[in-house]
Amino acid sequence: xxxxxxxxxxxxxxxxxxxxxxxRVAELFADGKIPGFVHLYVGEEAVATGVCANLTDxxxxxxxxxxxxxxxxxxGDIKLMMAELFGKKTGYCKGKGGSMHIADLDLGIMxxxxxxxxxxxxAAGAALACQYLDSKSVAVCFFGDGASNQGTTHExxxxxxxxxxxxxxxxENNMYGISSCTINSMCVPNVxxxxxxxDMPGVVVDGNDVVAVCxxxxxxxxxxRQGRGPSLIECKTYRHRGHFEGDPCxxxxxxxxxxxxxxxxxxxxxxxxxxxxxxxxxxxxxxxxKLQNDLAEAEKFAEESPFPDVSELLEDVYS
Amino acid sequence: xxxxxxxxxxNDAHKIEMSRDPNIYVAGEDVGVYGGIFGVTAGLLDQxxxxxxxxxxxxxxxxxxxxxxxxTVGLRPVVELMFVDFIGVALDQLYNQAAKMKYMFGGKARIxxxxxxxxxxxxxxxxxxxxxxxxxxMHIPGLKVVMPSTPSDAKGLLIQxxxxxxxxxxxxxxxxxxxEGDVPEGDYTIPFGQADVKREGTDVTVVATANMVHxxxxxxxxxxxxxxxxxxxxxxxxxxxxxEGIINSVKKTHRLVIVHEEVKFAGSGAEIAAMVAEKAFxxxxxxxxxxxxxFCPVPFSHPLEQAYIPSEGQxxxxxxxxxx
Numbered sequence: 263x264x265x266x267x268x269x270x271x272x273x274x275x276x277x278x279x280x281x282x283x284x285x286r287v288a289e290l291f292a293d294g295k296i297p298g299f300v301h302l303y304v305g306e307e308a309v310a311t312g313v314c315a316n317l318t319d320x321x322x323x324x325x326x327x328x329x330x331x332x333x334x335x336x337x338g339d340i341k342l343m344m345a346e347l348f349g350k351k352t353g354y355c356k357g358k359g360g361s362m363h364i365a366d367l368d369l370g371i372m373x374x375x376x377x378x379x380x381x382x383x384x385a386a387g388a389a390l391a392c393q394y395l396d397s398k399s400v401a402v403c404f405f406g407d408g409a410s411n412q413g414t415t416h417e418x419x420x421x422x423x424x425x426x427x428x429x430x431x432x433x434e435n436n437m438y439g440i441s442s443c444t445i446n447s448m449c450v451p452n453v454x455x456x457x458x459x460x461d462m463p464g465v466v467v468d469g470n471d472v473v474a475v476c477x478x479x480x481x482x483x484x485x486x487r488q489g490r491g492p493s494l495i496e497c498k499t500y501r502h503r504g505h506f507e508g509d510p511c512x513x514x515x516x517x518x519x520x521x522x523x524x525x526x527x528x529x530x531x532x533x534x535x536x537x538x539x540x541x542x543x544x545x546x547x548x549x550x551x552k553l554q555n556d557l558a559e560a561e562k563f564a565e566e567s568p569f570p571d572v573s574e575l576l577e578d579v580y581s
Numbered sequence: 582x583x584x585x586x587x588x589x590x591x592n593d594a595h596k597i598e599m600s601r602d603p604n605i606y607v608a609g610e611d612v613g614v615y616g617g618i619f620g621v622t623a624g625l626l627d628q629x630x631x632x633x634x635x636x637x638x639x640x641x642x643x644x645x646x647x648x649x650x651x652x653t654v655g656l657r658p659v660v661e662l663m664f665v666d667f668i669g670v671a672l673d674q675l676y677n678q679a680a681k682m683k684y685m686f687g688g689k690a691r692i693x694x695x696x697x698x699x700x701x702x703x704x705x706x707x708x709x710x711x712x713x714x715x716x717x718x719m720h721i722p723g724l725k726v727v728m729p730s731t732p733s734d735a736k737g738l739l740i741q742x743x744x745x746x747x748x749x750x751x752x753x754x755x756x757x758x759x760x761e762g763d764v765p766e767g768d769y770t771i772p773f774g775q776a777d778v779k780r781e782g783t784d785v786t787v788v789a790t791a792n793m794v795h796x797x798x799x800x801x802x803x804x805x806x807x808x809x810x811x812x813x814x815x816x817x818x819x820x821x822x823x824x825e826g827i828i829n830s831v832k833k834t835h836r837l838v839i840v841h842e843e844v845k846f847a848g849s850g851a852e853i854a855a856m857v858a859e860k861a862f863x864x865x866x867x868x869x870x871x872x873x874x875x876f877c878p879v880p881f882s883h884p885l886e887q888a889y890i891p892s893e894g895q896x897x898x899x900x901x902x903x904x905x
Contacts, residue, residue, distance in 0.1 A: 322654060324650075353687070354686075354687065355685060355686050355687035355689075356687035356688065357687075358684055358685060358686075358687050359685040359686060359687060363685035363686065365682075365685075365686040365689065365690065366689075367653070367654075367686070367689055367690060372650070372653055372654070373682065373685070373686060373690075375678075376677070377673055377677050377678070379673075380673060380674075380677060380678055382646075383642055383643050383645070383646020383647055383649070383650065383674055383678075384646055384647075384649055384650035384653070384674075384678060385650060386643060386646065386647045386650060387646060387647035387648060387649055387650020387651040387652070387653070387654075388650040388651065388653065388654045389650075390647050390650070390651045390656070391650070391651040391654045391655055391656045392654075394604075394606065394632065394651070394656060395604075395655065395656075401650075413642060413670075414642045414643070414646065414673070414674070417640045417642045417643035417646075418642075418643055418646065418647075420638060420640065420643070421637065421638060421640055421643040421647065424638060425635075577688065578683055578684050578687060578688030579683070579684050579722050579723055580683070580723070580725075580747050581683060581691050581692075581693075581745075581746035581747050
């Protein structure tokens with residue numbers, strides 16, 4: 263795949279957009295502005311960005327509890343996201359969902375998901391609808407290393423292969439399910455090794471290399487779009503922050519984090535684009551300023567928006 | 582009006598709806614070639630083809646979960662769980678995903694799907710193929726719960742369920758599949774939340790569901806011989822529950838007995854009793870009684886299974902007690 267400079271810059275912007283959003287969310291959580299559970303995507307930006315670069319609004323994704331990056335990469339509106347994180351009426355879910363349940367069906371975002379392994383059957387179902395309606399759309403299922411051990415993931419992969427569904431399973435292997443390291447939770451070195459059980463392609467990719475992710479996902483997505491069935495792409499990555507905000511991370515060494523920070527996907531792409539002469543320090547600053555401005559606007563929107571009225575409590579339970 | 586079995590009436594509902602709406606598909610274990618383990622989906626594969634009638638592996642989470650995903654993005658799945666007891670391995674997809682999605686997403690999702698399942702004791706299928714679990718589903722906001730007792734109700738309620746834009750759990754008592762009755766031809770619906778008075782009476786209201794409607798009706802017939810006039814009310818849907826219909830009957834009879842096959846403790850009857858106690862206590866002339874299964878798994882051995890299932894004799898006894 264030959265990625266144009268323009269697309270590389272778009273991916274650079276998308277990754278930075280996720281990073282600035284997440285870093286600000288961490289601060290707002292610490293300040294007590296955002297309640298509940300917040301799971302940040304810092305360090306994993308290349309996965310969502312590289313995958314979603316291959317999708318249109320007519321394609322579907324299912325996300326996870328660590329979903330902000332997927333939403334932004336799929337085109338989600340950070341104003342509506344931030345308002346939702348604040349629990350405001352103007353948020354994506356009118357304040358009823360919060361961080362773990364943001365969805366935008368118009369953009370094909372079928373929701374973040376608070377249940378580890380909740381998404382794979384839903385993605386297979388969306389893919390079934392794409393196949394049934396012959397829409398040429400595909401579904402992408404983001405799931406973590408933790409979810410890879412859930413029965414629902416096996417069921418979804420097996421059925422997807424039996425029915426040749428247009429779905430791509432994107433495993434984000436950040437090595438930890440809360441505190442449980444994959445060394446103790448899996449008996450094979452790679453989640454992608456399990457693809458053999460379903461006779462689908464299983465690919466391991468450097469999840470901190472957005473170009474590599476984009477190319478590998480592109481192949482799986484093209485395959486799905488052509489009606490050749492599902493594939494499994496494992497993106498090896500790492501979360502810089504804890505499982506959730508407030509996690510002291512006593513289960514992993516600081517040295518491990520430092521090693522992974524060396525492989526941070528954003529400076530890697532930045533360096534590459536500078537070497538290619540595509541980005542200059544000036545242009546980078548311009549991009550970052552714009553993102554900070556947009557983020558400040560989103561935050562202002564969230565701050566100034568009203569909370570839902572208590573009278574809305576019983577709305578939207580049924581259609 | 583043609584006479585058909587409960588299973589044939591359900592089959593008829595499938596055919597009518599699938600002919601009307603090309604976005605309805607049927608999936609489940611053995612629903613295609615086999616025609617459904619109880620014959621409900623017989624002939625659908627021949628009529629509608631493999632694309633719309635899907636035999637699945639034994640994979641309940643994926644059967645339910647793909648239905649939820651497909652419903653969210655535009656299809657109208659009708660999936661079969663075979664036995665309701667199997668919901669244990671698929672429950673997350675129903676209660677955390679299907680039931681909550683609309684609310685969690687601020688009202689934007691629409692999940693038009695039907696999950697059909699056989700329930701109930703009586704054929705010696707033992708503990709993991711015989712339970713009634715309607716209260717479990719009633720406890721989950723976002724779901725609708727349907728439990729028909731006659732062939733004509735089964736057809737009209739299933740058509741209604743398929744057209745509903747919410748996840749609907751459609752519970753079919755397996756002892757009813759062979760029950761025959763008159764069923765209107767063609768397309769008709771029975772609105773949810775509308776109880777049906779299966780027998781009018783003036784002395785005692787018996788609210789009964791599914792197979793227990795018939796137990797209550799035969800008890801009522803015997804009690805009529807003793808001069809006791811029993812009104813048998815079938816809620817037909819447990820969520821939404823026709824509170825007004827039940828209360829109106831209690832206002833007339835001033836006595837209430839609730840009969841269901843699921844266990845008495847925290848069963849659907851507990852909700853109905855509490856509702857009547859809260860909203861119509863002043864109309865009651867006697868304590869509310871419940872006739873229901875004891876708090877144990879469904880046993881295999883015939884005499885034990887028969888002892889488990891609420892009997893006509895127990896209903897008669899309860900009615901006489903509230904009349905005393």
